[in-house]
Amino acid sequence: MSEHGQLRVRAMLVYFGVVVFAIAIAVRLFQIQLVEGDKWRAKAESVSTTWRTVQPERGHIYSEDGRLLATSVPEYDVRMDLATDALTDERFNANIDSLAWHLANLFADRTKEEYRRDLTDARHRKERYYLVKRRASHTQVQALRTFPLYRDGRFKSGLVTEKRLVRMRPFGRLASRSVGYVLRDSSALAIGLEGGYNKWLSGVTGRRLERRLAGGVWMPIDDGEGVDPEPGSDVHTTIDVNLQDVADAALERQLLKHGAQYGCVVVMEVATGYIKAISNLTRVDDSTYVEALNYAVGEATEPGSTFKLASLMVGLEEGLINPEDTVDTNRGRVRYYDRIMKDAHEDEYEKVTVRRAFELSLNTGISLAVTKAYGKEPKKFIEGLKRFHLNEPTGVMIPGEPAPTLRGPGEKGWSGVSLPWMSIGYEVALTPMQSLTFYNAVANNGRMMQPQFVSHISRNGRTTEKFEPRVLNERICSDKTLVTVRGMLRAVVDTGTATNLKGAHFPIAGKTGTAQILRNGSYKQHGLSYQASFVGYFPADAPKYSCIVVVNGPTMSGIYGNVVAGPVFKEIADKIYSNRLELQQETLLAQTTGPRSPVSMSGSASDLRTALEGLGVPFTLEGEGEWMTTEARDSLVAVRPRKIPSDAIDLVPNVLGMGLKDALYILENRGLHVRVQGNGMVKRQSLPPGTRAFQGSTIVIELT
Template sequence: MTIKRDITWRVGVVYLLLVAAAIFVFGKVVYLQVVEGEEWREMQSHLTNREKSIEANRGNILACDGRKLACSVPSYRLHMDMKANGLTDEIFNANIDSLAYCLSSFFKDQSKTYYKRKLIAARQKGSRYYRIHRRRVSYTELKEIKQFPIFRLGKNRGGFITEQIDRRKLPFGMLASRTIGKLYEEKEKGGMIGLERAFDNELKGREGLSAYTRISGRWVPEEIIAPKNGLDIQTSLDIDIQDVAEKSLMKQLNKYEGGHGSAIVMEVETGKIKAIVNLHKTSKGKYIEDHFNYAIGEATEPGSTFKLASFIAVLEDGYINLEDSIDTGNGKMKFYDRWMRDSHRGGFGKISYQQVFEKSSNVGTSKMIVDHYKSDPKRFVERLYSMGLNRQNGIEIKGEGEPMIKYPGSKSWSGVSLPWMSIGYEVKMTPLQTLTFYNAVANNGKMVKPYFVTGIYEHGSLKKEYKPEIINPSICSLPTIEKVHEMLVGVVENGTAKNIRNSNYKIAGKTGTAQVAKGSGGYKGGSGVEYQASFCGYFPAERPKYSCIVVVKGLSSKGYYGNIVAGSVFKDIADRVHASGFDMAEEVVEAMPTSGVLPYSKGGTKNDLLTVFTTIKAPIDGKEVEADWISTLAQEHKINFSRKSFSNGLVPNVKGMGAKDAVSLLENVGLKVIVSGRGKVTQQSVSAGSRVVKGKQVFLKLS
């Protein structure tokens, strides 16, 4: 009985243990399924499924003629998996010397021994993602590197891994780079400033997705969602005008040692921005365009360019005639406790209102405004508001400065506000806002919104078009526009900007010279007086095509007058733009002779010549000639095209060419060009056929 009881007890214990184990297993299964199920299912998914995003190609930013201002260029980081399945010790040891030699020869920064030591150390550590070199390589370089020992065996046997990184490139360097913008370093943030930010949604596209499943130890693609590449945006910017504006502004900044400067060129009728330059002086004394978009974002006291608004106000209210006279005395006048002074020592005496504007008399302008608006300053300010001077333009690019036109009764209003506002102090406007105002005068009173982007394209097909937008149909009456137009022409013909007058076409505009306020230090501060020089206007005055403003800030006594510092830049831009323009096609067609020898033409680019001769309906022989540059021969019944060839490394012969083509050709081979005269090139200082010396100056005489 004792043995039977003992066996029964033992069997019972085993049974209970089995039951307990079963309950435990069942409970664990329930716990894993219910409590930890989601976590384990997610882990299993990672082990057997993998998703990888596919980056979309960012769209290009294009100039008005389709040339790329910003584009994405792939570069590659180089890595090595030292524990790749097929990378045996035999393969590694047999080829490590050759690989180290190739890397040393390619990068030219370290010895063969250095690379060999680093690679062996990474192999011993078992590194799965060893960075071969800090520098990224281009696609062309990558093709070469793929042929190196070990690497040519591929990813599995050679452990060679590449990581593609798209790098944003500006093919034209710093031309308009601040306006074009840049990206955050983290790609998911997209555009940081400029057009890159304003049109980030259109440019960035949409990422794709690749899904992989692990089957028998291999990752097999299961599903792929293709990325949608970004769209291209075409801007209104003209590379040639932009280049002229930048070089001219750079020259003046270097000459007069300004702190920073900006220049903008706008198409009068549409508001398209054709060029925008922002140059800032670095601590090393070099001017670059990567600091701030002064043309758009910096609202300052404009100075005398604001006098145009004051004159429009009194003319609209019918208070004056331009022929009427006003006594400016000895050029000094006191308003309360402050003296108003003219820049001309001794004053102008008794002069007409037209002359007040042409000579930029501070005393005459402020006295005119005070005489007519002292009892009702709100009327004057509301005139300014009706012109839209207190409103932002609402442009695409973020960061537009806020204009400031104070109102009577505000905290900052004082007894001297009215006279000082009349000459452009105690008000603030950005260069682009001032230009928009002047552009409205050139556009017969119609104020159009400035804009930078004309269209959005997908694979060359237009998806969205941007058209001119009117923001004020009439800033004033047409009779007033006609009067102030004559005043603006008079400034250049007879007044403060006579230095930019020329006999080929007329310029209308106004100079501005303002002292720069330095916060609580006033206008002088501890480091002396600082000035801002500006010129704003349009050309040709008879048929305004372009408006332009130039502002240079941070000037000292070395030179600060608007006509000299800013006006000279304006003239450089206007001269080059006017000389290269082709706006007379209709008149030419009407004036074409029906018989006799066809018109003479200078040599030039094939596209330009085809445009001209097609427009005037002249028969062409040699259209099929494949060449960028063409020589022409006018015959009795046709224009003959022939190839104009140039030898690499030799100075081209530009005699007979127009200035635009000659300068373009010579600068493209690395020469610096100085032009005098107008017409076709008759002489060049560096002989054609001689060796090109990069940076050498060549003088061209035109007649």
């Protein structure tokens, strides 16, 4: 075959192949479009649209008095469908200038010209989901809906607002770690009350149909078949915001003063176990502290000397320790096997009673008493501690509480020196909340209460669930032991290591603690570090509140519990006293029943009467009025009207003898700016009663 013939054959083969390939494509297209069309159309539809979860609005978290601690605030992504048929070129061109001007003024992130250009370009591209503004506020969206084009409604303007809820804490860092948070994409990250009460707060998710657009953006489709989410319930806490503010500020001042690493404070109501305030502060630079970790609930450390109370109570309960027994401290140095235990101040004491050893927090004295009682049977000592539930978590409804560390003979880590060192708060670990729960039981006549942050749950304003005070142990010890240790705790403040906490208005009882901090298994590596603490209750004779303060890593101006932690406790106690009329009235009762001269108090008539009746104080009412004054007589208290003229608004009222709450109410209602010095009742005011003062004038009131 000639060369020309070969070329012709090859061309025919190529031509035939192309024709066959074209026929195959045509057949496949026919098959896809007509035979399998429904199948592929359904598949394409399923890929471009899907049902997506809609998150519900979380419930609110309230303080004790109904103020918001956490709430959900709406934010919006503002988008625009610039290809909708209802938005004609004529309407768009007629309104784009004024719309761009309004957007530029509202958001101040682009100029009018930039908004005009961006919207026009997006319309030319026929964008159906153009992002106008991300994270616009509810107020801004309300304003948007009055703008040109947008005021015509969604379908005529193409305006789309996509709502999402952002969690906000109106009081900032106050109790922020205890309020906590929940990350939606990680159930493992559930912190604080947000995590502990998530099943009530979270609500029920909804669903809606959405279509995927170019760029992977999903746009909701209103097909009428979606399910609306169901909002969560509201959580009502026991937190007192005013007291929380005091605790937070007092703790921060001491942390700054002593250059500490971190610290915490918890205030508990004795009778109920309700938490009234909790603060956890961590240093992030030389002068800034933030709420980063919940040390009060989540960090167990060796408590040091505050544990001595439990050690003595075990022996007192079993009759193996007598507070009047004498121990020889060898001037603050006692050897146990190859280790020497020392007191903080050596050579000061030699032979002391067990009672005095506790008041002075002598390590040697307490360890000698416990070792004498339990040296041959240390297991009995551990069993006694377990009867106080010091081996169990409290069960507080905040995630992250560890179980205490309390090992016994035969367990890993136990040695011949474990008993004496455990007796003074080493080789044992408790969280501050667990220590406070134990001390609160002593204050509460032996009844141990579970710490609780929440009083009830509500929905649409109606209570759906209550959290009544819960008893962990009806009686942790005998009355005899309670009387003994409460007297010893009182003596710590009166004549022991915490005399700087003595108050003029009410007695405090408690125990100081100063512990060396264990670092990488050693107390000596990289230098010594300390933990200072004070835990107790007040008033000592009729306890209403218990409190613990723990400061970790103080580096200057002292390291001991009475100096570093004690002042925080006292400031909180003083603040509670000045704002709780019933505590002031108990002081009045003590004064009126003794041989001292009569005293006088003033305040709201209803408050005074309620307090006197509640305390069982006999009184006679000598007139009526909104404000009253009291005078102690031989066998009763006389309550007489106190004139506070309501019409003389330019005259300075007389608030002498009143408590802080009533004095502030009266003075601030007169438009006066009040500065407060001290605690208790008003004993002096800088502007004399009856003188004229303009609104905005400053008056200084000095409290006893």
